Amino acid sequence: MFTDFLQLTAAGLSQGSVYALLAVGLIAIYSVRHIVNIAQGEFASLAGLGALWLVAAGMPLALAVVVAVLSVTVVAIAIERLVIARVKNMTTLISIILTLGVSTLLQALMLLLWGPEARGLPAFAGSNIDLAGVSIRSQELWMLGALVVVGGGVLLFYEKTRFGKALRACAEQPVAARIVGISPVLASIAAFAIAGLCGAVAGVVSSPIFLSSWSGGLLLGLKGFVAAVLGGLVSFRAAVVGGLLLGMLESYVAGYVDSGFRDGVAFFILILVLIVRPAGLVIRRAEARV
Amino acid sequence: MKWSRLRFAIPAAIATLALGLTACGSNLGGDSGSGDEEGPIKIGAVLDITGVGANLGVPEQNTLKMLAKKLNDSGGIDGREVELIIKDNQSTEDGAAKATTQLIQDDKVNLLIGASRTGPSLAMRPIAEQNKIPLISVAANASIVEGSEWVFKTAQNDNVVIERILDDAQDKGYKKVALARDATGFGEGIADQITAMGKDRGIELTATESFEPSATDFTAQMTKLRSADADAVIIWGITPSAGLAQKAYKQIGVDKPVYQSHGVGNKEFFDAAGDSADGVIAPMGRLLVVDQLPADDKQADVIKAYVDDYKAEFGSDPSTFGGHAYDAWNVAVEAFKKAGTDPEKLRDTIESTTGLVGISGIFNFSKEDHSGLDASALILAVAKNGRWNLDKV
Numbered sequence: 001m002f003t004d005f006l007q008l009t010a011a012g013l014s015q016g017s018v019y020a021l022l023a024v025g026l027i028a029i030y031s032v033r034h035i036v037n038i039a040q041g042e043f044a045s046l047a048g049l050g051a052l053w054l055v056a057a058g059m060p061l062a063l064a065v066v067v068a069v070l071s072v073t074v075v076a077i078a079i080e081r082l083v084i085a086r087v088k089n090m091t092t093l094i095s096i097i098l099t100l101g102v103s104t105l106l107q108a109l110m111l112l113l114w115g116p117e118a119r120g121l122p123a124f125a126g127s128n129i130d131l132a133g134v135s136i137r138s139q140e141l142w143m144l145g146a147l148v149v150v151g152g153g154v155l156l157f158y159e160k161t162r163f164g165k166a167l168r169a170c171a172e173q174p175v176a177a178r179i180v181g182i183s184p185v186l187a188s189i190a191a192f193a194i195a196g197l198c199g200a201v202a203g204v205v206s207s208p209i210f211l212s213s214w215s216g217g218l219l220l221g222l223k224g225f226v227a228a229v230l231g232g233l234v235s236f237r238a239a240v241v242g243g244l245l246l247g248m249l250e251s252y253v254a255g256y257v258d259s260g261f262r263d264g265v266a267f268f269i270l271i272l273v274l275i276v277r278p279a280g281l282v283i284r285r286a287e288a289r290v
Numbered sequence: 291m292k293w294s295r296l297r298f299a300i301p302a303a304i305a306t307l308a309l310g311l312t313a314c315g316s317n318l319g320g321d322s323g324s325g326d327e328e329g330p331i332k333i334g335a336v337l338d339i340t341g342v343g344a345n346l347g348v349p350e351q352n353t354l355k356m357l358a359k360k361l362n363d364s365g366g367i368d369g370r371e372v373e374l375i376i377k378d379n380q381s382t383e384d385g386a387a388k389a390t391t392q393l394i395q396d397d398k399v400n401l402l403i404g405a406s407r408t409g410p411s412l413a414m415r416p417i418a419e420q421n422k423i424p425l426i427s428v429a430a431n432a433s434i435v436e437g438s439e440w441v442f443k444t445a446q447n448d449n450v451v452i453e454r455i456l457d458d459a460q461d462k463g464y465k466k467v468a469l470a471r472d473a474t475g476f477g478e479g480i481a482d483q484i485t486a487m488g489k490d491r492g493i494e495l496t497a498t499e500s501f502e503p504s505a506t507d508f509t510a511q512m513t514k515l516r517s518a519d520a521d522a523v524i525i526w527g528i529t530p531s532a533g534l535a536q537k538a539y540k541q542i543g544v545d546k547p548v549y550q551s552h553g554v555g556n557k558e559f560f561d562a563a564g565d566s567a568d569g570v571i572a573p574m575g576r577l578l579v580v581d582q583l584p585a586d587d588k589q590a591d592v593i594k595a596y597v598d599d600y601k602a603e604f605g606s607d608p609s610t611f612g613g614h615a616y617d618a619w620n621v622a623v624e625a626f627k628k629a630g631t632d633p634e635k636l637r638d639t640i641e642s643t644t645g646l647v648g649i650s651g652i653f654n655f656s657k658e659d660h661s662g663l664d665a666s667a668l669i670l671a672v673a674k675n676g677r678w679n680l681d682k683v
């Protein structure tokens with residue numbers, strides 16, 4: 001029985017690491033521009049399908065993955081330049097409708113380019129581990145590793161580097177940030193690039209287990225959004241914890257209640273959090289922030 | 291504080307709503323004219339082209355388009371052109387119902403084909419019955435045609451598939467089986483059938499788990515099957531989900547033998563399952579093992595011709611699902627040739643179709659049997675090195 005629990009936990013953590021990475025991408029943008037990017041999950045689908053296409057064309061897996069991730073990062077920047085930057089008076093509400101449009105457009109393009117079938121990349125290097133009856137797939141370690149490296153990297157960048165801090169300043173005090181010489185254009189581009197990178201990495205590392213499809217991104221992105229909400233849309237740390245918790249909870253519900261309820265978990269949590277604790281899991285919260 | 295809560299809650303609520311907006315329609319067909327005795331014969335197809343059934347719907351769509359073109363190039367039916375209108379139900383029940391209604395009311399089709407999966411087919415059934423239009427489903431569950439007047443099907447029945455699985459299990463001396471099944475129409479009632487049919491063979495069903503066809507993680511179900519007391523496991527679903535379930539099953543370290551259903555009768559199963567497919571036994575039609583059939587097999591020539599045509603047209607191998615569409619088309623065309631477009635005559639002619647050699651089997655329809663195939667339509671195939679191999683005819 002305890003073995004089953006650990007097995008479910010392992011599966012939940014790896015699934016959760018995908019949500020967490022997507023949440024990191026969402027917060028990367030929200031904390032700079034107060035934009036909720038509904039197309040975040042599409043970055044994952046795009047990278048997964050792009051890498052599949054490159055592999056099918058004969059490119060080695062590792063190279064295909066890198067090229068796909070970088071390309072999607074460029075796509076994210078292009079979306080910022082061509083769509084987001086064109087809007088004069090951006091509000092969070094407008095951003096949601098706008099990025100929902102972008103999401104639909106990207107889905108249609110992927111459907112046209114790569115067809116409707118869901119497919120998966122070959123598993124990355126490594127062999128499966130068996131720990132006292134709990135089997136852990138090597139790909140799950142790649143997924144957790146990607147969260148640690150990319151998610152951790154983004155966290156350090158925003159919190160420890162001057163440029164990262166400057167990005168956040170743009171959201172808090174746009175005018176003051178400009179006065180002291182921080183370019184809001186550059187800040188916005190950087191935020192979208194980071195979001196594209198996070199989404200793309202999540203997409204390629206999860207593709208061997210969870211497959212990539214043209215239509216899978218929206219649900220994935222919304223689950224990432226739930227994880228981000230657990231982080232109050234501002235805290236990377238709380239969002240990562242939220243993503244992992246969401247993954248585990250889904251796994252337990254599927255295992256101990258009914259697998260049919262799995263996708264409902266995220267939205268139940270979303271509603272619960274918005275009613276009871278809109279600030280998410282963030283503990284140190286200044287009441288003065290109005 | 292209040293304002294900040296609200297400002298935050300509104301976008302969040304809208305983001306949640308976005309989920310509901312994903313279903314946006316796309317019609318692949320055109321529409322024209324009315325269906326009189328002189329104009330073109332109209333066949334409407336409702337297939338799972340996008341969504342979870344895509345692995346089934348796409349080869350079906352390809353097959354129908356190919357056959358329609360071929361038929362019209364050779365002069366149609368009695369000089370009448372056959373117009374094929376294909377609609378995508380997006381693998382949903384309401385999509386199938388909507389498309390069926392459109393095909394009947396707007397396009398005035400003479401006959402319907404579809405849908406790719408059991409759930410959407412069951413959604414089409416009452417509409418076809420009410421409007422008295424013959425419907426040929428390409429999905430499996432026997433409930434699609436049970437007691438129906440106007441609905442036929444070309445995929446092998448689930449009960450004959452279970453029969454083949456349980457016979458083989460009995461031969462191998464298995465006493466207990468566990469089941470992981472598709473949570474939608476295709477897997478409905480499978481557990482009961484296994485329990486009932488297993489009784490005569492001394493086989494007991496010890497555990498049942500279910501999974502959504504859209505699921506990607508199967509750890510929960512497979513962990514439970516691992517702890518279940520069973521000699522063999524039956525996974526009942528379609529690709530890719532059944533392939534992913536297979537993969538999870540192996541990766542979680544269970545080594546009990548696995549049976550799968552005819553829902554995995556395509557190459558995509560191996561894309562999803564990879565090496566973990568090795569050793570899986572599945573009853574299916576003869577298509578995927580056509581090169582290994584005995585020389586006197588009655589279906590071999592028909593199947594080979596279809597495989598060659600399909601490869602030449604689309605550059606890829608067909609699946610057994612394309613085969614179901616091929617059979618539906620041929621049953622329809624044969625009936626149109628004899629009966630014209632009068633619905634009653636058309637239905638009676640399909641009911642009297644016997645000895646029609648198809649891809650999925652040799653069809654013998656009757657008033658009582660609207661599925662037309664028995665257990666002889668199935669062979670047992672075993673998965674090895676990324677392909678299906680003939681095990682037992």
